[in-house]
């Protein structure tokens with residue numbers, strides 16, 4: 048298994064000014080680098096305290112790249128629907144060069160109606176725009192004199208500058224929520240997969256990973272070289288299980304409150320390409336902290352308890368890459384740093400193997 | 411006067427890999443910060459070795475922000491026509507927070523037909539898209555619940571996150587090439603101005619600055635608080651005037667060759683909004699090194715000679731901010747660093763006043 052940090056701001060200006068939030072994240076990125084963690088990752092969201100401090104993940108990751116030497120930089124996820132692929136491929140290639148090959152490019156479809164509405168992009172075009180955007184980036188990175196004739200983008204012949212540092216191209220990861228078809232397609236394409244266990248039953252997530260790994264193997268990928276990112280909120284107390292339990296609840300409650308506010312528009316939105324999302328409004332309300340803990344959807348506890356959770360996660364999901372959400376903005380950076388140091392010292396060695404090649408390079 | 415660095419890559423993969431180019435620029439940004447220089451600036455261009463290593467200036471500037479403490483970060487220029495204003499305002503606000511208020515947001519219309527063609531943006535919409543984009547950013551930075559109803563963009567009501575660090579907003583600079591109307595409008599709006607002396611007769615540039623300063627004063631700006639950025643290629647030899655002259659020619663020739671290749675499409679392009687640009691193809695060919703030197707369009711020479719040039723520049727253009735292009739990618743980073751250190755030691759003290767407030771704050 049591999050471990051990194053997921054920076055997902057769940058604060059607004061009333062709770063923490065953005066300059067402080069970013070200063071804390073850069074400090075934690077340095078700690079991650081020092082501890083030999085696998086990656087730092089951040090999100091693309093807008094307008095709401097649910098991720099909205101990060102409308103452009105590349106901007107933060109470029110700053111993190113300049114402060115670190117070996118940790119990987121992951122967009123988790125960049126949204127092709129909101130940026131022209133010439134721009135997106137270009138700035139990701141800049142980040143790959145600035146970081147000397149440490150980029151892993153995660154792409155997502157987005158799912159918040161307010162974001163699509165603001166950009167004037169129909170949600171019913173989400174899947175096509177996503178596929179076109181990812182394909183355009185891949186071709187711009189690997190080919191010269193690219194002529195692209197899509198439904199939403201058409202350009203060329205032209206050659207992207209700068210060329211990416213990693214050849215044939217930076218690893219591509221695809222964010223998937225519920226769709227087995229998306230997971231199978233990601234595997235067949237040789238992409239990595241990013242999933243969120245907190246919103247899925249364990250059996251359903253196991254099903255998604257199984258079809259992803261089948262797709263990977265069917266296209267000739269080496270078994271075990273596939274790349275699955277899973278994100279967990281993490282709240283650790285070194286000695287006191289009850290204290291971790293109480294503080295973890297506050298942490299999870301804040302995340303859920305911010306998510307609930309961001310998905311409000313699903314109460315008045317329907318899209319063929321997001322079937323069932325109208326149930327998110329109710330679904331988020333029903334999330335139960337105790338049940339989430341029982342099902343290992345949260346990494347809350349003492350080091351020993353978190354180790355037990357990780358053993359079960361490995362048993363259920365295999366050798367995945369874990370992104371730890373230790374810094375929502377609502378707790379102190381000192382606590383987040385202490386969490387990382389204690390984990391690195393007492394928990395992670397049991398689970399980590401030497402750093403592996405990226406999926407693109409391994410194929 | 412104030413002095414900073416203009417990073418304008420004029421190299422392609424055959425000349426210098428992009429990872430090396432960016433590593434050198436980050437090193438020079440650190441030197442600029444250490445020497446107390448005013449700013450580092452970079453460009454937005456695509457596909458050609460004329461600037462094409464920098465398709466997203468914010469990405470590089472975010473990395474530079476993470477390596478520096480006091481130097482300002484200037485987009486010179488970001489192109490609203492190629493990025494949705496929600497995205498552009500958002501990532502500039504992230505950079506302003508990451509740098510704790512060191513952003514100066516320069517915007518430009520772009521002028522290369524290949525870039526407009528690739529993005530599918532008609533050049534005849536250039537002026538409107540520029541004005542809408544800048545206005546959208548300004549409103550997103552200063553207002554909440556923004557409802558924007560433009561010809562090219564419509565959104566809202568929504569509130570941008572993160573809020574910018576600087577209040578009321580980061581300084582806005584506008585790139586102008588030839589148009590007195592654009593310069594007057596920039597002054598009236600209280601924006602800074604970015605001009606390129608190498609492509610203009612001195613008298614014509616003086617005319618542009620005069621109408622800019624008139625506009626500035628007419629809208630109540632304090633005299634002397636206006637903000638004019640001028641860019642110069644700079645090649646210094648500590649002791650040997652002839653050596654500087656010869657190496658400066660190679661430096662200028664490379665820039666001109668890359669520019670000539672990038673403007674080729676003007677041979678087959680016409681636009682009402684770029685009148686006279688069809689003459690660029692011939693105009694670039696006619697640029698004469700010796701005449702450029704005589705007219706102080708290049709900062710080439712010994713420290714004493716460069717000081718003499720700067721005295722004349724100050725006499726002609728007033729208390730401008732000078733962006734030094736010391737690192738095209740074709741010379742060594744060691745030479746570029748030495749140039750900065752010698753200038754800071756022996757030339758700039760005569761010309762620099764204590765750092766002033768930004769134009770926005772000064773109004």
Ligand SMILES: [Ca+2]
Pocket residue numbers: 201202203527528
């Ligand atoms: Ca075309």
Ligand SMILES: [Ca+2]
Pocket residue numbers: 057280298299301302375
């Ligand atoms: Ca949280």
Ligand SMILES: [Ca+2]
Pocket residue numbers: 171317318319320
């Ligand atoms: Ca529909």
Ligand SMILES: [Ca+2]
Pocket residue numbers: 164165564565566
């Ligand atoms: Ca709307």
Ligand SMILES: [Ca+2]
Pocket residue numbers: 420643661662664665738
């Ligand atoms: Ca040059």
Ligand SMILES: [Ca+2]
Pocket residue numbers: 534680681682683
């Ligand atoms: Ca026309």
